[in-house]
Amino acid sequence: MFGVKEVTLVGDRGMLKKAQIEELEDNDFHYITAITKPQIERLIKDNILQMSLFDERIVEVVDNDVRYILRRNQ
Secondary structure, rough: OOOOOOOOOEEEOOOOHHHHHHHHHOOOOOEEEEHHHHHHHHHHOOOOOOOHHOOEEEEEEEEEEEEEEOOOOO
């Protein structure tokens, strides 16, 4: 009816849980959400995020086809 080809859902931290994200991915939806503290801790532990990345105002990191946009608060 409207010619929509792609949908992107935007949720705040905790609104989109793992089960919902999997469902979105299974149905070819896109999503944008903030990551949780445990997710951040895992990314630091796995050496995907380093504190030096926050020297820049904004930076992009990709891990396992997931794109993270990091922004330093001032």
